[in-house]
Amino acid sequence: xxxxxxxxxxxxxxxxxxxxxxxxxxxxxxxxxxxxxxxxxxxxxxxxxxxxxxxxxxxxxxxxxxxxxxxxxxxxxxxxxxxxxxxxxxxxxxxxxxxxxxxxxxxxxxxxxxxxxxxxxxxxxxxxxxxxxxxxxxxxxxxxxxxxxxxxxxx
Numbered sequence: 001x002x003x004x005x006x007x008x009x010x011x012x013x014x015x016x017x018x019x020x021x022x023x024x025x026x027x028x029x030x031x032x033x034x035x036x037x038x039x040x041x042x043x044x045x046x047x048x049x050x051x052x053x054x055x056x057x058x059x060x061x062x063x064x065x066x067x068x069x070x071x072x073x074x075x076x077x078x079x080x081x082x083x084x085x086x087x088x089x090x091x092x093x094x095x096x097x098x099x100x101x102x103x104x105x106x107x108x109x110x111x112x113x114x115x116x117x118x119x120x121x122x123x124x125x126x127x128x129x130x131x132x133x134x135x136x137x138x139x140x141x142x143x144x145x146x147x148x149x150x151x152x153x154x155x
Contacts, residue, residue: 025153038142097121128152
């Protein structure tokens with residue numbers, strides 16, 4: 001009798017496992033702009049550590065910044081702000097969600113790739129990549145606008 005119950009439960013479990021629709025990841029493509037300003041009345045990033053302490057230049061190896069850059073829908077600072085540079089979405093469809101990105105930002109290159117390694121909210125269980133392009137750069141005044149084109153898969 002116990003073998004019959006075992007076979008019945010096993011058969012039912014196999015049937016359910018086979019017929020339940022497998023959860024397929026969604027793909028989301030995003031394009032947004034980061035306004036990185038190290039000078040001016042609207043400074044959004046500051047040097048916090050480096051070879052010469054907080055007075056280190058961002059252009060020197062090992063310099064660390066604290067960043068709170070505005071993220072907008074378009075390249076103009078007057079475009080609708082949708083988040084902050086930690087890639088926290090503060091408005092729109094993804095409000096309250098985050099993306100965590102990693103990679104080198106060799107700003108002398110026009111285009112560079114980074115990975116999307118984590119996320120919260122809408123982007124829970126995310127993985128993906130992005131292309132970062134320099135839209136505008138003023139090295140003398142340490143101001144830049146960066147375009148991020150991001151492709152992520154999530155559930």
